[in-house]
Amino acid sequence: MAKTSQPHSSKRAPRVRLGGTVLAIIRLENGKQVRSRLHQLSTSGGLLHLENPLDEKIKVEVIFHLGSSTVRSQAVTLFPMWATQGCLQPFGFCDLAEKDRLRLQADLQQFLDQAASPAQPRKQSSATI
Numbered sequence: 001m002a003k004t005s006q007p008h009s010s011k012r013a014p015r016v017r018l019g020g021t022v023l024a025i026i027r028l029e030n031g032k033q034v035r036s037r038l039h040q041l042s043t044s045g046g047l048l049h050l051e052n053p054l055d056e057k058i059k060v061e062v063i064f065h066l067g068s069s070t071v072r073s074q075a076v077t078l079f080p081m082w083a084t085q086g087c088l089q090p091f092g093f094c095d096l097a098e099k100d101r102l103r104l105q106a107d108l109q110q111f112l113d114q115a116a117s118p119a120q121p122r123k124q125s126s127a128t129i
């Protein structure tokens with residue numbers, strides 16, 4: 001059987017849990033804006049915390065700032081999941097420019113590196129009594 005070439009690696013993009021610490025604006029096709037918080041993010045998409053779910057497979061513009069990256073990209077919504085308060089709305093980027101993807105990847109890697117590094121031990125001062 002011949003192998004088919006895939007444009008993207010089958011390896012899943014690393015995800016960073018942001019837990020709502022990053023604000024995002026979702027701009028709908030009708031121009032309406034919805035405020036949300038990023039719950040999880042990767043270079044392929046993310047998970048938004050919203051009060052009310054958006055329909056599945058609609059095109060939106062996602063705008064947020066993370067580290068050195070300001071992302072403003074078209075995205076498509078996926079099937080929402082109900083949460084304790086509101087819902088978690090997954091989305092996938094549609095047209096994230098390569099330079100923006102690389103910058104976002106570097107910022108996400110910094111989050112992953114910080115989470116993986118052990119806490120620095122505190123230096124105790126030696127006091128003479």
